[in-house]
Amino acid sequence: MKKRICMFFLVVFCFILQNTVLKALELGAVSPNLLLVITAAIGFIGGRKEGMYMGVLCGMFTDIFYGQLFGYYTLLYTLIGYANGFFHAVFYDLDIKQPMLLIAMSDLAYGLIQYFFQFLLRGKFDFGFYFTSVILPEFLYTVVLILLFYRGILVLYEKLDKLDNTGSVDEFV
Amino acid sequence: MRRRKRDSIPSKYILTGIGVICVVFMLLSYTLGFQGGPLGTVSGYLFVPIQKGINYVGWYLSDRADNLQDLRLVMAERDALQEQVDQLTIENSQLMQEKYELEDLRALYELDRSYSDYSKVAANVIGKDSGNWFHSFIIDKGSQDGIEVDMNVLSGSGLVGIVTKVGADWAQVRAIIDDTSNVSAMILSTADNCMVSGDLQLMSKGVISVSQLKDSDNQVVFGAKVVTSQVSDKYHPGLLIGYIQDLEMDANNLTKSGTITPAVDFEHLRSVLVITDKKRQIDPDEEPAVTEPDGETDTEEEP
Numbered sequence: 001m002k003k004r005i006c007m008f009f010l011v012v013f014c015f016i017l018q019n020t021v022l023k024a025l026e027l028g029a030v031s032p033n034l035l036l037v038i039t040a041a042i043g044f045i046g047g048r049k050e051g052m053y054m055g056v057l058c059g060m061f062t063d064i065f066y067g068q069l070f071g072y073y074t075l076l077y078t079l080i081g082y083a084n085g086f087f088h089a090v091f092y093d094l095d096i097k098q099p100m101l102l103i104a105m106s107d108l109a110y111g112l113i114q115y116f117f118q119f120l121l122r123g124k125f126d127f128g129f130y131f132t133s134v135i136l137p138e139f140l141y142t143v144v145l146i147l148l149f150y151r152g153i154l155v156l157y158e159k160l161d162k163l164d165n166t167g168s169v170d171e172f173v
Numbered sequence: 174m175r176r177r178k179r180d181s182i183p184s185k186y187i188l189t190g191i192g193v194i195c196v197v198f199m200l201l202s203y204t205l206g207f208q209g210g211p212l213g214t215v216s217g218y219l220f221v222p223i224q225k226g227i228n229y230v231g232w233y234l235s236d237r238a239d240n241l242q243d244l245r246l247v248m249a250e251r252d253a254l255q256e257q258v259d260q261l262t263i264e265n266s267q268l269m270q271e272k273y274e275l276e277d278l279r280a281l282y283e284l285d286r287s288y289s290d291y292s293k294v295a296a297n298v299i300g301k302d303s304g305n306w307f308h309s310f311i312i313d314k315g316s317q318d319g320i321e322v323d324m325n326v327l328s329g330s331g332l333v334g335i336v337t338k339v340g341a342d343w344a345q346v347r348a349i350i351d352d353t354s355n356v357s358a359m360i361l362s363t364a365d366n367c368m369v370s371g372d373l374q375l376m377s378k379g380v381i382s383v384s385q386l387k388d389s390d391n392q393v394v395f396g397a398k399v400v401t402s403q404v405s406d407k408y409h410p411g412l413l414i415g416y417i418q419d420l421e422m423d424a425n426n427l428t429k430s431g432t433i434t435p436a437v438d439f440e441h442l443r444s445v446l447v448i449t450d451k452k453r454q455i456d457p458d459e460e461p462a463v464t465e466p467d468g469e470t471d472t473e474e475e476p
Contacts, residue, residue, distance in 0.1 A: 012219060012220070015220070015303070016220060016223050016224055016227065016300075018303045019224065019300035019301055019302075019303055019311070020224055020227045020228060020231065020299075020300055020301075021227065021231070023300075023301040023303075024231055024235075029305070029376075029377065029440075030305045031305060033303070033304070035303060047184075048184040048188075049184045049187065052184065052187060052188060052191065056191060060212070061216060061220075062303055062304075063209065064208075064209045064212055064213050064216050064340075065213075065216070065220070065300065065311055065343075065345065066302045066303055066304070066307070066309055066311075066345065068307075068337075068353070069199050069202050069203060070198045070199065070201070070202035070207055070208055070209055071194070071195035071196065071197070071198030071199040071202060072195070072199055074191070074195050074198075075191070075192060075195035075196070075199075078188065078191050078192070078195070079188075079192075082184070082188050085184070114304065114306050115306075118306060118307075118352075119306070119352070119373075122352075122353075124352075124373075124374070126374060129374050130373070130374075133377055134305050134306065134373070137305075138305050
């Protein structure tokens with residue numbers, strides 16, 4: 001339970017950071033996607049369910065404040081969390097390359113899905129432009145963000161996990 | 174595996190559940206305009222105060238950095254501005270004369286409700302869209318301050334956008350440079366109607382697109398003012414959108430399209446003005462009113 005509450009406040013913190021500080025640090029009108037980083041990271045660190053819950057929270061906040069169709073971002077982030085959860089089985093926490101690859105791929109997928117549903121379906125066909133000026137810069141910027149945040153998320157999650165598990169073991173005994 | 178509880182639900186069912194809920198919400202949102210309802214209010218109380226605080230700190234820091242940087246620039250600019258002041262003083266006196274004339278004429282036509290008369294509320298921008306695809310932002314005034322959906326938003330002299338979602342103490346504004354934004358506009362000098370649409374692709378060059386402009390006499394030139402038109406159903410007439418950058422004849426040889434430079438600097442928006450008068454719309458349920466003389470209905474606003 002403690003873990004859940006802490007996770008909730010982690011999302012709140014990241015959401016605020018995303019919309020204020022990271023927006024001020026835009027490079028070429030593109031900012032990294034911190035919400036996606038934590039959703040994907042918790043997905044493969046904690047498993048499918050954890051990833052989904054994280055995705056629901058991140059997506060819901062985005063929907064409430066910045067969404068046009070309520071539920072769209074919730075579904076998108078949930079799926080990203082869930083998909084990353086499949087890699088929980090092969091996750092090895094001392095290696096940074098694998099998480100980096102997973103999160104980067106998630107960001108690429110996110111960009112492509114956004115383009116497909118929000119732009120291609122409205123008749124904006126210049127994929128080359130959208131790829132080089134939005135998807136790719138966001139992808140690269142997000143990779144930088146992973147290097148800065150990933151270790152922190154991992155340590156935090158493992159601490160919270162221990163906290164909750166010891167608690168439940170005590171109750172059980 | 175033993176420690177897993179027996180009654181825990183497999184994750185694929187949870188995913189299906191969440192997926193169904195999301196699709197239902199999307200349908201509700203599309204058909205009934207559902208926008209989160211009480212969720213928006215609750216999260217407003219959670220986020221708005223913190224976001225306000227962070228922004229004040231950010232502005233303070235950037236102001237301090239700017240102060241040092243700007244000092245030298247300001248010294249140089251002062252001289253240039255003094256010259257400009259002299260020039261403008263002359264221009265101003267000429268314009269004042271014209272203004273008196275205009276006022277007389279307006280009084281004659283009973284058109285004295287120009288957009289300086291709209292009641293406005295000032296608000297601060299406290300958060301920007303988390304993604305890179307759209308240009309919407311959050312302001313720190315909401316339904317408690319009388320903000321409603323479809324109210325026009327200005328900054329300085331230009332049109333910023335329109336309120337698209339309202340919480341208790343926050344509101345979402347969609348900027349006119351957003352890819353999904355369309356504004357019915359007109360050229361101020363010739364009163365030709367056109368459409369101004371936001372475009373992510375053009376925005377990288379700092380312009381937005383203008384289309385469907387009928388200009389058979391080639392009167393619209395570079396720098397012509399583009400304002401919101403009388404026929405728009407959500408925007409008040411005469412709000413400045415920007416200036417014509419370039420125009421080209423369409424393939425149909427009837428209309429022109431091109432680009433305009435917005436009057437507002439969207440990169441550095443801090444505070445905006447929300448016009449709390451909404452443009453009056455014809456209510457389909459309302460009984461037909463007594464016919465009013467033509468021409469008056471366009472300029473009247475809701476009290």
